Amino acid sequence: MKCLVTGGNVKVLGKAVHSLSRIGDELYLEPLEDGLSLRTVNSSRSAYACFLFAPLFFQQYQAATSGQEALRCKILMKSFLAVFRSLATVEKTVEKCCISLNGRSSCLVVQLHCKYGVRKTHNLSFQDCESLQAVFDPALCPHVLRAPARVLGEAVLPFPPALAEVTLGIGCGRRVILRSYQEEEADSTVKAMVTEMSIGEEDFQQLQAQEGVAITFCLKEFRGLLSFAESANLSLSVHFDAPGRPAIFAVKDSLLDGHFVLATLSESDLHSPALCSPELHRLAPPLQAHSTPHLDDFASDDIDSYMIAMETTADSEGSRAVPSIPLSPGLRPPCSPGPFSEDHEAEPSTEPGTPPPKKFRSLFFGSILAPVHSPPGPSPVLAEDSEGEG
Amino acid sequence: MKFRAKIVDAACLNHFTRVSTMIAKLAKTCTLRISPEKLNFVLSDRVASGGENFFSEFQMEGISAENNAIYLDLTAENLSRALKTAQNARALKIKLTNKHFPCLTVSIELLSVSSSSRVVTHDIPVKVIPRKLWKDLQEPTIPDSDVSIYLPVLKTMKSIVEKMKNISNHLIMEANLSGELNLKIETELVCITTHFKDLGNPPPASEDASQERPPEQMAEVHVDIRKLLQFLAGQQVNPTRAVCNLVSNKIVHFDLLHEDVSLQYFIPALS
Numbered sequence: 001m002k003c004l005v006t007g008g009n010v011k012v013l014g015k016a017v018h019s020l021s022r023i024g025d026e027l028y029l030e031p032l033e034d035g036l037s038l039r040t041v042n043s044s045r046s047a048y049a050c051f052l053f054a055p056l057f058f059q060q061y062q063a064a065t066s067g068q069e070a071l072r073c074k075i076l077m078k079s080f081l082a083v084f085r086s087l088a089t090v091e092k093t094v095e096k097c098c099i100s101l102n103g104r105s106s107c108l109v110v111q112l113h114c115k116y117g118v119r120k121t122h123n124l125s126f127q128d129c130e131s132l133q134a135v136f137d138p139a140l141c142p143h144v145l146r147a148p149a150r151v152l153g154e155a156v157l158p159f160p161p162a163l164a165e166v167t168l169g170i171g172c173g174r175r176v177i178l179r180s181y182q183e184e185e186a187d188s189t190v191k192a193m194v195t196e197m198s199i200g201e202e203d204f205q206q207l208q209a210q211e212g213v214a215i216t217f218c219l220k221e222f223r224g225l226l227s228f229a230e231s232a233n234l235s236l237s238v239h240f241d242a243p244g245r246p247a248i249f250a251v252k253d254s255l256l257d258g259h260f261v262l263a264t265l266s267e268s269d270l271h272s273p274a275l276c277s278p279e280l281h282r283l284a285p286p287l288q289a290h291s292t293p294h295l296d297d298f299a300s301d302d303i304d305s306y307m308i309a310m311e312t313t314a315d316s317e318g319s320r321a322v323p324s325i326p327l328s329p330g331l332r333p334p335c336s337p338g339p340f341s342e343d344h345e346a347e348p349s350t351e352p353g354t355p356p357p358k359k360f361r362s363l364f365f366g367s368i369l370a371p372v373h374s375p376p377g378p379s380p381v382l383a384e385d386s387e388g389e390g
Numbered sequence: 391m392k393f394r395a396k397i398v399d400a401a402c403l404n405h406f407t408r409v410s411t412m413i414a415k416l417a418k419t420c421t422l423r424i425s426p427e428k429l430n431f432v433l434s435d436r437v438a439s440g441g442e443n444f445f446s447e448f449q450m451e452g453i454s455a456e457n458n459a460i461y462l463d464l465t466a467e468n469l470s471r472a473l474k475t476a477q478n479a480r481a482l483k484i485k486l487t488n489k490h491f492p493c494l495t496v497s498i499e500l501l502s503v504s505s506s507s508r509v510v511t512h513d514i515p516v517k518v519i520p521r522k523l524w525k526d527l528q529e530p531t532i533p534d535s536d537v538s539i540y541l542p543v544l545k546t547m548k549s550i551v552e553k554m555k556n557i558s559n560h561l562i563m564e565a566n567l568s569g570e571l572n573l574k575i576e577t578e579l580v581c582i583t584t585h586f587k588d589l590g591n592p593p594p595a596s597e598d599a600s601q602e603r604p605p606e607q608m609a610e611v612h613v614d615i616r617k618l619l620q621f622l623a624g625q626q627v628n629p630t631r632a633v634c635n636l637v638s639n640k641i642v643h644f645d646l647l648h649e650d651v652s653l654q655y656f657i658p659a660l661s
Contacts, residue, residue, distance in 0.1 A: 158475040158510045191491055191515035193468040200506025 001031040001071055002100040004060035009255075010097045010112075014084030015228050016051045016258065021081045022224030023049045023260070028132040029101075029108065030072040031063040035256075036099075039132045040077065046263035047221045048134045057255040059096075071101050073108055073126035083110050083122050093118075101126075136261050138248045141239035143209035145176065149229035149236050149251070151203050156226065158195050159219065165265070166222075168238070169214025174201040181216050181265075205235060215240045215247050216265040225249050225260040243267045391460055391518070393424050393486040396447040403482055407473040408626065409651055414470035415624040421519065421527055422494075424450050424460040432527050433466075453521060460486070461519035461527060464494060472496045472512035480507065492516050532643065532654070535635035536609035539565040540590045541644075544632065547573075548622035550584050555615050557582065560660065563618075564610035565636055567591050567603060575615075592633055609636040612660045618642075621655050629653075 005013055020027060024040035039050040055061040064070040084090055096113040107123040155178050165181040179196040201207050229236045229251045240247040244266030251258045397403050413420050413431045423430040452458035476482050476498045483497045493513040500508040554575050562574040571586040631647040644655040
């Protein structure tokens with residue numbers, strides 16, 4: 001494989017790597033027919049990110065030397081990020097970036113041709129790996145919203161940088177609501193501040209969702225894609241389904257596309273009140289879990305064949321598989337725990353015997369989880385402003 | 391118990407934000423005292439700050455007609471953070487609400503390029519303070535001071551005190567009625583004194599007091615340097631008026647006026 005990136009695209013590539021570094025610790029590099037793909041997944045398998053750079057993005061793009069199979073590799077995110085550590089420096093000094101991988105060498109070579117004849121060569125050791133695949137299809141998500149990255153950037157501004165999760169949904173009057181999500185804590189003596197941002201429909205290029213739908217996902221991971229989209233001045237689209245099913249965040253332009261697939265909190269774990277304030281909309285119906293009639297079918301399937309494990313691929317061609325199976329089921333227990341059943345937790349509980357307060361399911365990797373016993377949370381209380389005794 | 395207020399003027403909003411940021415720098419939790427005419431921030435009965443003319447609308451109803459006030463405890467940083475998002479706000483509303491727990495809801499309407507406005511709402515959890523604890527949070531009585539003097543530029547004072555902090559925690563503040571203020575630290579190895587001259591003294595409260603005291607005589611108070619520094623660090627803008635009142639060996643009282651916000655800060659003497 002050999003690719004040559006020149007000019008402003010070097011910074012774009014660097015920015016993409018920065019975004020990916022917010023998600024996982026290992027970068028999967030795969031040269032494909034339709035471009036160079038950079039993918040990563042987080043340790044708990046609840047977030048997957050991938051960027052695909054079309055051949056036109058490069059001044060020179062050679063996926064595989066003739067006669068040889070395209071090579072794939074997995075490198076430490078830290079090492080690759082170090083090449084593009086300071087984006088400001090990259091922008092100012094780097095004229096060309098050449099990434100090459102040949103079967104004989106044991107290193108991925110990244111060479112930066114900088115100003116004044118300076119050439120920086122990075123030899124990054126890699127591991128052979130199988131293709132990292134994720135099962136997702138934006139077209140299958142019933143709800144979509146799309147806005148310029150700037151609008152979404154401004155929308156997340158009021159939230160503290162440390163905030164872990166946020167709920168995104170449609171409120172009354174077709175307004176898009178972003179609300180900080182707080183976990184219920186056992187000793188909730190010190191309550192946290194709740195921030196809510198409400199944006200009118202007009203700020204969105206596309207809004208295809210009914211009032212009352214909402215999903216809760218990790219804001220920190222989302223910020224990774226958002227900062228990329230803002231710097232590239234692209235529109236960001238969010239494709240989502242019922243709570244518990246993964247949400248797909250996508251950016252696209254003629255030379256690249258990026259997808260971040262993040263797990264969302266399932267219905268049973270949601271503690272936040274409904275998004276419609278009862279002042280205007282008395283008793284907005286709590287979010288209904290969509291019954292998944294095909295759930296039983298999957299449960300009885302052979303777990304092994306259903307699983308799309310991390311390191312194996314059925315299709316060795318390597319093109320990103322457009323899955324024929326729809327988004328995996330997941331939220332409703334009981335599912336028979338199979339040999340691969342694992343609890344993928346965003347934050348593993350340290351106390352044995354206490355079920356963790358929430359679980360992000362790694363649905364799109366097809367893992368089947370053991371039945372969850374969520375702690376009996378309070379029934380969703382609708383926010384009511386009472387000016388009575390405080 | 392009810393409280394509702396609104397700010398529409400950008401300058402007032404800015405000012406209110408600055409006051410809350412200053413409070414956030416001074417203490418972690420603060421108490422809000424809401425009375426019919428004004429809003430006071432109280433910090434562990436050492437500081438009280440009053441602000442009146444920020445609000446275009448102000449409605450409140452205390453616990454009862456006789457005790458027409460509301461006392462709320464909140465994390466100062468929350469209020470400061472909430473107000474920071476009001477940089478380009480069209481209007482700001484604050485009201486006391488009960489959403490699962492008592493909150494001060496700050497609702498900010500932002501200017502937006504498109505026709506629709508954007509609204510940011512912050513629910514700051516508060517704790518209502520029962521009436522029996524109100525007496526600890528009253529405005530402190532200002533004691534008769536031995537010496538009253540105008541302060542030098544606070545930024546200068548802050549940089550000097552910051553350097554002194556590295557040497558000793560024990561600072562001696564002394565001033566006299568001739569406009570001289572000294573900041574001293576004394577250790578085994580070294581003594582450092584910074585002299586400020588020609589500061590001027592505010593006119594005395596009563597005639598007798600000024601005549602009794604010789605102008606050269608210094609009134610001195612030993613204080614913890616960290617408390618002084620905490621106060622100085624919170625001052626981002628130079629106040630309209632800054633007076634320091636010293637009661638020998640008892641207390642240092644800072645009386646600042648930022649346009650229409652008054653800030654009183656008391657530092658007791660080290661025993």
